[in-house]
Amino acid sequence: MTKQYDDTEFDTPLKKLDSDFLWRTKQKQELKNRIITDIEKLESKEKNKHLILSNRRKRGNVIRKLTYSGIALIILCGLFIGSAFISPVMAEVVSKIPYLSKIFHSEPINRTILRELKEKGYKIAGLGGNGRYIFISIDGSEQYFQDVHEEVKEIAANLLKANDYDGYKIKVERQIDRPVPATSDRDQAISEAVEISYDNLIKLQFNVLSSGYQHLSPNSDKVIINIDIPNTEARIEEIKKIVNESLKAKNIDSYSIKIHKIDLAQREKEAKWNEIFDAIFEGLTAKKEYKVTGFAYSFHPAPLQIIIKTSIKASDKDANEKVGKIEETINEFLNSEEIQNKINGDPYEIIIRGKNKQRIN
Amino acid sequence: MLEHRKEEIADWYDHHSKSILGFILLMVKDYQQAEDLTHDTFVKAYLYYDSFKHHSSEKTWLFSIAHNLTVDFLRKRKPAIFLKEMFHFQRDNFPLPEEIFRIKEESYELYQALGELKDTYRKVIILRKIKGFSIEDTSKILGWSESKVKSSLFRAIPALKKQLVKEGHISDEAIR
Numbered sequence: 198m199t200k201q202y203d204d205t206e207f208d209t210p211l212k213k214l215d216s217d218f219l220w221r222t223k224q225k226q227e228l229k230n231r232i233i234t235d236i237e238k239l240e241s242k243e244k245n246k247h248l249i250l251s252n253r254r255k256r257g258n259v260i261r262k263l264t265y266s267g268i269a270l271i272i273l274c275g276l277f278i279g280s281a282f283i284s285p286v287m288a289e290v291v292s293k294i295p296y297l298s299k300i301f302h303s304e305p306i307n308r309t310i311l312r313e314l315k316e317k318g319y320k321i322a323g324l325g326g327n328g329r330y331i332f333i334s335i336d337g338s339e340q341y342f343q344d345v346h347e348e349v350k351e352i353a354a355n356l357l358k359a360n361d362y363d364g365y366k367i368k369v370e371r372q373i374d375r376p377v378p379a380t381s382d383r384d385q386a387i388s389e390a391v392e393i394s395y396d397n398l399i400k401l402q403f404n405v406l407s408s409g410y411q412h413l414s415p416n417s418d419k420v421i422i423n424i425d426i427p428n429t430e431a432r433i434e435e436i437k438k439i440v441n442e443s444l445k446a447k448n449i450d451s452y453s454i455k456i457h458k459i460d461l462a463q464r465e466k467e468a469k470w471n472e473i474f475d476a477i478f479e480g481l482t483a484k485k486e487y488k489v490t491g492f493a494y495s496f497h498p499a500p501l502q503i504i505i506k507t508s509i510k511a512s513d514k515d516a517n518e519k520v521g522k523i524e525e526t527i528n529e530f531l532n533s534e535e536i537q538n539k540i541n542g543d544p545y546e547i548i549i550r551g552k553n554k555q556r557i558n
Numbered sequence: 559m560l561e562h563r564k565e566e567i568a569d570w571y572d573h574h575s576k577s578i579l580g581f582i583l584l585m586v587k588d589y590q591q592a593e594d595l596t597h598d599t600f601v602k603a604y605l606y607y608d609s610f611k612h613h614s615s616e617k618t619w620l621f622s623i624a625h626n627l628t629v630d631f632l633r634k635r636k637p638a639i640f641l642k643e644m645f646h647f648q649r650d651n652f653p654l655p656e657e658i659f660r661i662k663e664e665s666y667e668l669y670q671a672l673g674e675l676k677d678t679y680r681k682v683i684i685l686r687k688i689k690g691f692s693i694e695d696t697s698k699i700l701g702w703s704e705s706k707v708k709s710s711l712f713r714a715i716p717a718l719k720k721q722l723v724k725e726g727h728i729s730d731e732a733i734r
Binding site for chain 2: 206207208210211212213214215217218220224225228229231232233235236237239240393396
């Protein structure tokens with residue numbers, strides 16, 4: 198005989214489960230405060246709305262990814278080094294890996310430093326850098342800064358040393374929060390209108406990559422509405438019409454609409470180069486011997502120009518040698534099989550500039 | 559206008575946050591994540607306040623936001639769980655920080671049994687039976703048809719029963 202199923206069998210205990218959840222009032226209040234603070238941040242910085250939502254989760258993901266790729270890397274390295282000890286052929290291979298390829302495969306030094314400091318529990322507000330300096334900014338009171346800034350500097354210095362990096366100076370600073378200026382009603386209305394038109398465009402199945410606005414100059418009322426679309430989207434007039442409507446609805450005048458057509462294939466190609474650029478930049482600036490102070494690139498006009506700024510003087514007696522070394526280091530990396538697979542033989546040109554900003558190669 | 563929006567969200571928080579947190583917690587089984595997702599639910603509600611059409615109660619709307627965020631989160635987490643199990647990391651099934659959020663003893667067995675059910679069963683039981691949503695509201699929150707809600711619940715309750723038997727909290731005899 199089939200058993201009759203009773204839909205209400207667990208009703209009472211299930212209902213009770215809800216009331217059996219106990220949540221501390223203090224915790225509830227804290228979460229509320231967190232939400233309200235974030236909402237207020239949004240009010241003042243409407244544009245960054247996606248940042249707040251995604252920041253935290255992303256960080257978790259990155260950490261997780263790092264952990265797993267770290268584990269995998271350790272295992273791989275173990276195998277690799279292990280085999281190098283046994284086989285002279287493998288040892289040969291290891292020593293032939295281009296210098297920049299090694300950097301390409303390791304965590305960027307900035308991230309290593311930031312991670313180490315955070316793991317040690319220091320309150321780090323941010324970390325940045327250029328070709329010569331690594332800036333570390335510390336959160337918290339002046340007293341806290343006085344207490345820890347030397348330790349922080351030392352830890353960072355040791356990490357640089359461990360990587361054989363001698364090209365960076367470290368600057369530790371205290372983070373000072375400047376008040377964010379309040380958004381005017383008009384700005385508020387514009388950003389709402391831009392948002393509404395974005396939503397409308399998406400609803401109407403226009404292919405919009407991003408939207409935003411900017412003031413022509415800090416004190417000017419005139420704003421430019423920027424809309425990014427793929428260059429395959431042809432309905433420009435329609436897009437303008439929709440944007441116009443939502444701005445009109447908010448009574449906004451003196452603005453212009455700029456529609457940027459993005460070549461997605463080109464953008465993808467450029468994105469592939471980005472990690473490669475990171476490795477070149479870090480590798481060349483981290484060591485004093487290269488005398489590299491800056492880096493730039495330009496995709497237009499083709500071919501790709503990789504511009505290396507240095508402090509080499511054309512009159513230096515070892516100038517040619519230094520320039521040659523930089524070229525060789527980059528070429529060796531870009532011509533490695535791994536990178537060639539990524540860039541599919543994209544042509545490039547290396548331009549090295551000297552101290553007086555003139556090309557020296 | 560924005561001030562009003564913020565006040566309304568704060569008001570909603572006072573009324574519904576515990577219920578939403580409980581729902582998410584039952585789904586993700588991790589207090590810290592549940593709290594983060596609750597945070598995101600209300601921030602999202604604030605951001606998309608204008609798109610709330612009042613076709614349903616705000617509670618239903620908030621739950622559907624919470625549900626979407628939770629599903630996204632679970633989807634992203636899956637590979638991580640797989641790896642964890644591969645490396646035999648200890649699996650923590652109910653990491654509830656006792657001092658912050660706890661469940662009374664009598665309901666703990668039910669909480670655990672629910673945690674073992676598959677996601678679709680679990681959420682339909684939570685929404686229909688624990689949170690007491692109507693079939694119509696449940697279908698809105700989950701984005702299912704009403705008949706799917708009914709048929710899933712129809713299968714979910716016996717599955718829950720089976721789980722409780724398996725864990726030895728009720729005897730087979732008692733069911734018949």
